Every structure is written in C-alpha cells, then in structure tokens.
Amino acid sequence: MNYSTLKKGVAASLVALVGVTSLASAQDAPATSSSAKVFGGRAQYRTWSLGVNAGVLAPVVVTGGANDYSNWDVNLGYGISLRKQLGHAFGLEANVFRGKVSGNNEKVGAPNNMFETELQYAADIRGVVNVATVDFLRRENSVNFFVTAGYGLAAYNPIVTASNGTVTNWKTLKEARGINDSYVKQAYIPVGAGIKFKVSDRVSFNLAYTMNFVDGDNFDGTYAKTPSNDKFSYTSAGLEFSLGSKSKPNLDWVNPLAMMYDELKDPSLRQEVEALKNRVANVEKSVEDLKKDSDGDGVADMFDKEPNSAPGAVVDGSGRTIKFPEPTTTAAATSSVTGFETIQFEFNSSVLKTESYPTLDKLSSILRENGGKVTVAGHASSEGTAAYNMKLSKDRANSVKTYLVNSGVNASSVAVKGYGETKPIASNDTEEGRIQNRRVETSRN
Known part of the structure; x- marks a missing residue:
C-alpha cells in the first residue's frame, strides 16, 4: 500500500471540501426563527437533502477477512446522495458512486499479479440512523454520529494482469461473446458509520466510512480464495445541502428534549394552563354552591322551599317542615x-x-x-x-x-x-x- 499517495489524496480532498463549505456557509443567511412543535409533524421541517462526496476506494474492509490480493492502491471515488428524513433520528438515503479499485500481489509467481476494477456505478438505498450527538444538551445539535445499512446493485469491469503479463479484460471477453451488457452486475450490502458537522442551517460537512459486501467473488476478477465473496470500502468526505423552505428548520438537527422544554416554558402555554386552573376553580365553586345547605335540613338551598327550617326539624323533599323538633x-x-x-x-x-x-x-x-x-x-x-x-x-x-x-x-x-x-x-x-x-x-x- 502506498501510504504517501493515500495521505496526499485525502488531504487534497479535505482541503477542497472545506473551502467549498466555507464559501457555502458565508453565502447562506441564517434561517428565520421557527415555531416548530414537538408533535407538530414533519410538515413543519425541511426533510430533503442532497449530498456530494469524494474519497478513497479500496478492496479491503476494517472487519478483515480473506483478500485475493495482498496490497491495495489508493483510488479516487466520488458520488451523490439524496436523503428523506423521516424523523429526527432516522432517514432513507439513495446513493450512487463511481470510481476505480485496484490491488497487487507482492509475492512473485502468484497466478495473478495485479487487478484494476472499473466501477461504472454502485447504487443503493440505505437507512440512516442518528445514534448520538456530543452536544445533546444544546438547544440545537451541531455534531451528529450516524450509522447506515442498506441494499444495492453494482456494475463493474475487472481487468486482471497475470504474473506472465497476460491481461484479461472481462468486458472485452463478454463483448467477444456477443453480450451487449458487458459490465458484471452484482448485488451488494453497504454497512457504514460516520460523523456530521453542522456548518450552517442548510449545509453540513460529513465524514463517512462504508463497507460494501459484494454478493460474488468476481469483483477483483480472481477466484483465488474461494469460497469467499469480495468486498470493498469507501472512505469519503462530503457536503450535504438541506432543501426546502428557508423559514423551516432542518429535521436532521432537531433536539426534541430542548423543544419540549421550550414548549413547557412558553408564556402563552403557561397562560393557557392558568386560565384552565381558573375555569376548574369556577366549576368547583359552582358545585359547592349547588351543594350548599344553609339551614342544615339535608336539602340543598337551590331546591329548598323553606330555607330557614328549625334545627332538628323533619322536612320533605322540598325542605318544608313536616315535623318540628322536640x-x-x-x-x-x-x-x-x-x-x-x-x-x-x-x-x-x-x-x-x-x-x-x-x-x-x-x-x-x-x-x-x-x-x-x-x-x-x-x-x-x-x-x-x-x-x-x-x-x-x-x-x-x-x-x-x-x-x-x-x-x-x-x-x-x-x-x-x-x-x-x-x-x-x-x-x-x-x-x-x-x-x-x-x-x-x-x-x-
């Protein structure tokens, strides 16, 4: 692996992305204040976002496993994403990315000395879960950690160079056999994690690492360590732009606990509570007035036809005396x-x-x-x-x-x-x- 090339590629990507981020942040005016409520529904938020990204593609993943080639090269990958946020903690994201993946074998005499796979496209649908934030006590979150998983389809063309110099191009072989759709197509499962930084109300800067598990052993054009499927990773940095009305906040950065606290401290809500207390007090007073029995004869004043019955007197249902006390x-x-x-x-x-x-x-x-x-x-x-x-x-x-x-x-x-x-x-x-x-x-x- 060429670590010097890797460092230079990643550094250049980050510098470019941070520069674009700063420009977007400077041009993006702060959104107006929102009256969003905890249980107000998604309509009160911006829920769509568009992302662009670039980074490093490699034929290895951090979880390890068997690889057909001992070394891997640094190659550029790039892609776009479109996400629909369904709640403050979950969204669905469509991703498409392209690039090149390559590697080689140090050991002389290995059947295949190197490979280069052209990734025409990899397209997938992922669930994105916001799992934590380092500033959850703030009114507005500005750093989120997330995990992703989904299902997709990749189209690619492996080119393999044997130790004797023979080059095998899978695309050329398929075309020679009269197959029009000459790219190899395989399903894959993307699993990843990342961190998101809020640059402005509309722009965020994302760092992500995704492992892609291919449903086949031909991604590198070599069946050297069967039975084992190939895999590749994509380490990326990118910008994400929130779409929609400027007057609405981005659902991705909502802090429900802070919103609930603000609602409880809302002066108008407290006034409504006090008004409700007064109405309840008035109802209780009315009930007590209905129960009032001034002469103590067991008949409420509102039904008592003789409101001044003598103490101890026997009265009828209307409060009239029918027998005087002894x-x-x-x-x-x-x-x-x-x-x-x-x-x-x-x-x-x-x-x-x-x-x-x-x-x-x-x-x-x-x-x-x-x-x-x-x-x-x-x-x-x-x-x-x-x-x-x-x-x-x-x-x-x-x-x-x-x-x-x-x-x-x-x-x-x-x-x-x-x-x-x-x-x-x-x-x-x-x-x-x-x-x-x-x-x-x-x-x-």
Missing part, C-alpha cells in the same frame, strides 16, 4: 331567656341568620311549655329612606314571628312591631354601629 330546652336555658333577646340581620335583608336559631328555639320552647306572650320589635340602620327602613324593620319582625309559629308557638302569642331607624342602639355613623342596629328584639310580656 324541645330540648333545660331549666337553665329557660331562665337565661329574660328581658330582650337580640336577633341580628344582614344589610338590607330580612332573612334569618342560622346563628339566631338557638335563641329562637329557646324562646319557642318557653312559650310552648309555659305559655305567655312575646313582643317582636324590628329595627333598621339609617341607610335608605325612613319609609323603606320602616317596612324593612316590620319584615324582620315578621320573619321572627314566622319562625316561632312554624316551631309550634300560637300566632296570637306573638305581637309584631316595626320601629324603622327611630331607635338605634349604636351610632349610624360607623359600620360597626349600623351592624348593631340591624336587629330584632324579643321580650316576654
């Missing part, structure tokens, strides 16, 4: 109901508050057990007109009377009076005072 008032409780008992109300409301039920139950028990009469006096704070407040105070007094009568007190035992805002017990200049003035006072006669 009196539980003790002697101590009876003696505590003396003078005026105050019932408080909310602003502009005559609805009894649940906290007033115990006081009214005690008063009801006393009246039912001991008889007697009670005066119910309603009052109001100073908001609103005097006439409205007079009516409101009477409504409040009647609410207390209704409760007592519903609990079993004789209606004739309850006298109702309304005083409006005329008898405040605190200043109406403060909210604290006005709260105290919204009241009903009960006193036994």
